[in-house]
Amino acid sequence: MKRNSIYSKTDYRFIRAIIALLYVFYCADVSATDYLVEKTQQQLVDVTGQVKSVEGITLPGVNVLVKGTSIGVITDNDGNYSIQHIDPEAVLVFSYIGFLTQEVEVNAKNVINVTLVEDIQSLDEVVIVGYGTQLKRDLTGSIARVSGDEIIQPSVASFDQMLQGKVAGVQISQTSGAPGGNVNVLVRGISSFTGGNQPLYVVDGFPIGAGGGGSDMMSFGGNTFSSSGMANNIQSRVNPLTAINPADIESIEILKDASATAIYGSRGANGVVIITTKRGKSGKASVNVDVTFGMQEVAHKLEMMNAQQFAEFVADGRDNAWVYAGGKVSDPNDVRSASTRVKPEFRDPSSITYHTDWQDVIFQLAPVQDYKVSVDGGTDKIRYFVSGGYMNQEGIIIGTNYDRFSV
Incomplete structure (x- = not known):
């Protein structure tokens, strides 16, 4: 029995032609892809080399990074490194503590040796110690230095809060969530369970307090967090260091070990924080105005029952x-x-x-505003620096706020 087909011979020839054409395109595409992959692999280069100092000493642990990527290695004990399959037009970045960062273009080279130069500026940085000043290279004690520009943060009342996470061995925590609340500063951990643990603060050579005061361990025991305890200890919740305008600080040195704090005797047993305020500079008068404004709110409210x-x-x-x-x-x-x-x-x-929902009753959208004005200048014989500031921080809880006037 002869079957009837819905396609004619012409249709079959057309379909075969289409299939043949698709096969040709597929083969061409595979060949082109293989060619591009092979060509790309041929273009990538492997780079090796050695990193030394100016004196010819090999430097282990140098970071070698391909600029703009996350590809990188560190040098071994002999200062050698090897990076494979990178762009021949890439730029290698060499960085090491105490040395200037250096960038080198690959330019399709396979061997790149680098000589790093010491960062003389950081070694010649002047650090204030208890009995005067010293070059950073000459220090034998444990001293950390933070410049005023590094601690400036908006909507923060005191400089000690701004130091959080910037100094090794120093733990800073806010003991009260109220605006302007007290801050607990521990240098190298807790040194006493019954006495104070706060460091001694020295502002322009004048000690503040006797050292070891502030929020010690004893002031946070018993009924501290009861309603009566909070009412009776409200004075200890106010941070006296908020009276210092962070914008007036030139630098902060933290003396951490016994040799660095010895000049202050027992008052420096918990460490010493030396604060140096800004001074006037010779030249024409310079006026600086800084205004910041922000809003604070509760990040996450609890989901309550109706x-x-x-x-x-x-x-x-x-x-x-x-x-x-x-x-x-x-x-x-x-x-x-x-x-x-x-x-x-x-x-x-x-x-x-x-x-x-009592959260909506007690919480509010709290504005923060900070105004700072300073004028400095002078001559070779007389220099002046005058500043004034006003900060107002409303608390996220209705009825709490903090105002600071500084001159």
């Missing part, structure tokens, strides 16, 4: 407690103990029509 859910929760809890005591859920309040009685409206939660 009034009906709370009523059901309380009713179920008290019924369960009464049943556990030997009673029945149907027992009226007259026969129940005081702690297991259920209010009539809690039996019918749908009758409660008012809802109050």
